[in-house]
Amino acid sequence: MSTTKDVSEATFEADVLQAQKPVIVDFWAEWCGPCRMLSPILDAIAGEHSEKIDVVKVNVDDNPAIAAKYGITSIPAVYVFKDGEVAAKSIGAKPKQVLEQEFSAFIN
DSSP states (O other): OOOOOOOOOOHHHHIITTOOOOOEEEOTTTTHHHHHHHHHHHHHHHHTTTTTTTEEEEETTOHHHHHHTTTTSSSSEEEEETEEEEEEEEOOOHHHHHHHHHEEEEEE
C-alpha cells in the first residue's frame, strides 16, 4: 500500500505550498521506468519519516502546469518544499540511502 498522496494542480497549493511540515514531491509519469523503481523507495521514506515530512506524487502528464512552473524537464524529479519554496532537488532514480542523505536536513 502506498503511503504517498497524489496531488493535482487543484490541490498542490494546499497540500504542498501551505503544508505545515516539509513535503517531498515526486514528479513522475506512468511510462517512466525509473519513476516506477523510485516509487517504493519514496513509500518507505514516507512511512519511516511521517512525523517529519510528507511525501506526495505529481503526475507530470496529468498536471503539466505544475511541471512547467517548476521547470521539470527530466523525471523522476524529487523536490523538497519547505514553507512554500523549493528547498532541495534530486533528479533521477537513486537508492534510498542516497535520498535520505540528500534530504537529511528535512527528515532527521
